[in-house]
Amino acid sequence: MATPTPHDLTYYQASIPVFIRALNNLSALLHKAVAFAAEQGIEESQLVNARLAPDMFSLARQVQSASDAAKSCAARLSGGDIPSFPDTETTFAQLQARIAKTIAYLDGLSAEQFAQSGAKPIVMNMRGTAKTFTGYDYLFRLALPNLFFHITTAYDILRNQGLAIGKSDYLGSFE
């Protein structure tokens, strides 16, 4: 491994701003979904409950899971308690509130709280068995792939339902 240089990364940089940006992009996608439902004269609930396969999660559950991936990772890496948000959202307004609540939690964490993230053993319950992750494995093998999975699948559900969105909606602005 190369000797760390001043240009190397912190666990904070590799998690919190990345999560916040992804959740803001998800929020923008859901705003477009509301406008689309209004234009097409379809019930919002049709989109909120849409899914890509009968045994896959609905759009609402994808949003809840993206929130869970972000807040669980932030809490575990910073050593805090995971905030509990019950999965009760059934409307776009409620899903936006869930995203906003998640971002507010992430925004309240400081970079200093992540100074020991790489050294912290993280114990997870994986299908009934306790499994210990390093901070690195937890962030890069579980949390980041999970977050992007649920946000991409939310995007894919909306595209599958006919929404005219593009990759730039998912990636967000580069201005």
Added chain:
Amino acid sequence: MATPTPHDLTYYQASIPVFIRALNNLSALLHKAVAFAAEQGIEESQLVNARLAPDMFSLARQVQSASDAAKSCAARLSGGDIPSFPDTETTFAQLQARIAKTIAYLDGLSAEQFAQSGAKPIVMNMRGTAKTFTGYDYLFRLALPNLFFHITTAYDILRNQGLAIGKSDYLGSFE
């Protein structure tokens, strides 16, 4: 920003092993797709050309795009030339070869080549306009989200086509 500690990350750690793992997981998904096509008696080409919306990329193009996201980022962060792989794959065997070629390229890069990634300005052509990214923005706002987008969408296409795969196929093994 917290003072970097010995437990902080390198750009190499945040990119190459993450890309290789994601591409290996994608390869395993495609092997399951071949078995599924055989079981169901459907042409492999039906899956290779499947998509979630008429103007979205096919499964083949998602795999090519995942390869592109990984190799472009690896080359730009390490300061090398991007290997050119023509997008000619039309079968699962060819897509597997594309993934293997991409992983072989990534495997050949050393951590030392990424020592200056955070300080390197990366000039991208974004819709005809030159845009300069920091290594950080390039990796975390563009390359990683893009890679997971295309692999997740490949997964979503296969789920939408009826394949019995689960999140653990996407995340990979934690043994």
